[in-house]
Amino acid sequence: MKLAQRMLRVKGSEIRSVGKKIASRSNPDLIKFSAGMPDAALFPAKALLEATVPLFSDPERASLQYGLTKGDTDLIGLIAGRMKAVEHMDIDPGNILITTGCQQGISLSAVALLDKGDAVLVESPSYMDGLNACIPYECDFVGIETDDDGMVAEALDRELDANPRAKLIYVIPNFQNPTGKAWPFKRRQDFMAVVKKHPDIMVVEDNPYGELRFRGKFVPSLKSMDTNGQVIYLGSFSKVLSPGLRVAWVIANDELVEKLEILKEGFDLQSNQFAQVQVVNYLRNNDLTAHVELLRAIYKRKCDLMLGAIKEQFPEQAKVIEPDGGMFIWVSLPERINTSEMLDDALEAGVSYIPGVSFYADGKGTDGMRLNFTSTPDERILVGVRRLADVIRTRLH
Ligand SMILES: Cc1ncc(COP(=O)(O)O)c(C=O)c1O
Structure with a gap:
């Protein structure tokens, strides 16, 4: 072979x-x-069971049927509502794509954006399965200096000025895996100011842990400061509901979200329909917050x-x-x-x-x-x- x-x-x-x-x-x-x-x-096993039983008596058996590559329309609407309530972001449902875990959001972003020899700029240390999702596309990784507040914006700026191959920045600004660090507001502003200076660069903001804040005040996402469509935001139900469901979402600009959907169709047609409808029923009948x-x-x-x-x-x-x-x-x-x-x-x-x-x-x-x-x-x-x-x-x- x-x-x-x-x-x-x-x-x-x-x-x-x-x-x-x-x-x-x-x-x-x-x-x-x-x-x-x-x-x-x-x-929440009991609530999930209650969300599941009615799926079998649905005359259309919709949860057992194929669904849309983009994801269940009701689920997308509910996620747009949660993004407003939790992240204070107004997101058009058209910019949301349901994925199989936010891990798939990283993979899809990598396939869509990376050419051989491109550089992916990362925090050091970082979530290695995030980097692994990029490796098949023959990119190189550049660790950018990080301090207690996250990625150092000046160091990022220097690298972006010096490295014409820089294509994608992969960051986890909330309770990072592995360090647990969360970037303060000022650092996020400085980071986004640098990103805006480089309009061709894209950012993956991987945010599976954001809702698990148990100290301190809410800090707005990078996506909420993104005026040019440069940030791809990844959210997930894995850490707040159950990772076994594998239900997550990507938020991306109009052009990219369409490409990601086409790529996803080639990968797996759609994320698990049953699990998506389970989440819809759970969200309608329970208070996730x-x-x-x-x-x-x-x-x-x-x-x-x-x-x-x-x-x-x-x-x-x-x-x-x-x-x-x-x-x-x-x-x-x-x-x-x-x-x-x-x-x-x-x-x-x-x-x-x-x-x-x-x-x-x-x-x-x-x-x-x-x-x-x-x-x-x-x-x-x-x-x-x-x-x-x-x-x-x-x-x-
Ligand atoms: C930073 C980070 N991104 C993504 C994932 C994968 O999450 P999901 O279950 O939504 O695919 C994890 C899982 O541990 C993670 O730590």
Whole structure:
């Protein structure tokens, strides 16, 4: 078999191999801070069941039938309403395309925009499956300097001035995976001012975590500051309702949304019709905003519990980014600790995490680790942090 040239750089992500390593441990006592998942106990299972049963008695059986590539019209209308209520954005339903997870929104944007040799500018570290979605299109990645407030606008401006191959910027301004950082308003304004200076550049604003803010005030999206149609906004029901449904959406300018729809038709004809109608019924009969309030309260409690335990038990030199929302805490350990090498010890001690290097395209981040706080019960969070602190202390001595 001879694979296409463009497939030569396609490899499984570090996270996948770490995931396999962790899964190969058949330790039922393992505490998985490595997870990237919401708390399954909080999925609104009963409400989703009630939203599902009537689908089978619909005389037209519409949810079991093919639907539009663009997505269910009622769902698109409901999403436009949520974008107004949650993001204070007036979005024309014509600019929304339903996707199979916002992961597909990244893929579709990549196919539509990237030519061989184009540069994709990214935060460093970043969500590697986002970068992986671009790799088949033979692009290069350029990590742009980031600080506590996110991507540094001046550094972005310098790169855009110097690099004629720059085509796409991929960013996660809300509770980033993996660092948990959220960009303040001023940084978003500065970023968009730079973007507007470069009218050919496009931005993917990946926002699966935005609604999970449990501290601080709402900050407007990049899309809401976009006057030239340069921002492609990705939203998802994965983190606020259920990732298994795989229902998400893209918002893009008129020309691009049409192209994305044509591409999507070639990929999968449409996203799961049944799941789309389930979401419509759920949204009509339930208060998703109230459900999100519950998620926020519980995730805040879990996050604070983990932060408190880390402060108490990790060595003083550990630097912790305290998130205002989302699902992750990022910890940098003293440089001489290599978190990839330490993972075996941690697994032996009954706790897992994702080593920092998994989120860098250039091998950096060897002293970092991503810890998930949403999917572990409270008392196990405390046990897990204690186990991890012991492993770190042993390494330091
Ligand atoms: C930053 C980021 N983007 C996209 C995704 C994928 O989300 P979805 O389930 O909507 O495809 C994830 C999932 O963890 C993520 O962390």
